[in-house]
Amino acid sequence: MTESEKVKAVDEEYVLQQYKNKIDYYWGASRSNKNSYKRYRAWTIILGALVTLISSISAAEFVQKPDWLRIIFAVATPMIAATLTVIGGLGQNFHWGSTWRDMVVNATRLEKERDRFLATKPEERDIVKELDTLNSIVLEETRNFFQRVLDSEIKPREQNNSEG
Numbered sequence: 702m703t704e705s706e707k708v709k710a711v712d713e714e715y716v717l718q719q720y721k722n723k724i725d726y727y728w729g730a731s732r733s734n735k736n737s738y739k740r741y742r743a744w745t746i747i748l749g750a751l752v753t754l755i756s757s758i759s760a761a762e763f764v765q766k767p768d769w770l771r772i773i774f775a776v777a778t779p780m781i782a783a784t785l786t787v788i789g790g791l792g793q794n795f796h797w798g799s800t801w802r803d804m805v806v807n808a809t810r811l812e813k814e815r816d817r818f819l820a821t822k823p824e825e826r827d828i829v830k831e832l833d834t835l836n837s838i839v840l841e842e843t844r845n846f847f848q849r850v851l852d853s854e855i856k857p858r859e860q861n862n863s864e865g
Contacts, residue, residue: 712828719835720815724808727842731804738797741788748785755781796849803849807842814838 702710758764759774818831 709823709826709828713823713826716818716828716831716835717815719832720811720818723835723839724811724815727804727808727811731801731808734797734801734804737795738801741792741797744788745785745792748781748788752778752781752785794850799849800846803842803845807838810838811835 755774756778759771759778764770764774814831814834818826
């Protein structure tokens, strides 16, 4: 193996390792967001039903007589409602469902690009173009993430012509 072939093999291994790292990250992040989304949705349904149930029961006559039971129901209803509001706010701020979706799409897209790279004849592989493709995918998803979560767009600073 010539020195040039050794360098190309190292470069290709680096590209494959970068794909693996990014793919592993996005699948892990998608699992985390999926679990958060499912917990958020389950708690929203449970607490929503519980608020309705507790407030309905608190109006019943048998709950009104013992003061301690009336007080428990009087305190429990707004506490559960407040917890439901907090969970709803967290869901609106963190967008677990759409983040889960985007992470899966991004991981799959990276896998597709990695497979395309592996299917390309070694002599036709362009390492620089490959790294640019990989980093562009990650950068695009990062922009989308901040747009979704912060409702803002990342705008690079313009470089002053006198700099650099």
